[in-house]
Each structure stands twice: as structure tokens, then as C-alpha cells.
Amino acid sequence: MYAVEFEADIRNGVVKIPDEFVRLKNTHARVVVLVEEADANSDTHALSDHSASTIGDRRAPDEDDVWT
Numbered sequence: 328m329y330a331v332e333f334e335a336d337i338r339n340g341v342v343k344i345p346d347e348f349v350r351l352k353n354t355h356a357r358v359v360v361l362v363e364e365a366d367a368n369s370d371t372h373a374l375s376d377h378s379a380s381t382i383g384d385r386r387a388p389d390e391d392d393v394w395t
Contacts (some may be wrong), residue, residue, distance in 0.1 A: 328357075 331351070335342045337360075344351055 331348055333345050333348065335345070342358075
């Protein structure tokens, strides 16, 4: 698995993949959304907090410490 990073606006629940990543069309991906502004929705915050706390549980033993 590898990562690509770009910024995009979410419009009607859709994120447009920039043309420079055309190779990503019709592929399966894991998506992480980072939002800069505070969200008033406490359910979203609760999910985010839960997800952040489980990252260590998914860490492979041979994975370097950069990602912890």
C-alpha cells in the first residue's frame, strides 16, 4: 500500500480526485479525511477520537516508529 496526498473540497459528499492521479480511477482505497476547521458534530469527534486511539492496535511489529 502507498499513500498520495492532495487537498480537495467535498461537494455533496463527493471528493474529486485531481487529474494528476488518474491512475487511481476504478481502484479501491482507504480514505482518511483531515478537516482543518472545528466540527460542531460531537458524533464526528467521537469517531475521530476512537479511530486515532486504535491506530496503535493495527501497527505491524516491524513498522517503523515514524507512524506512531
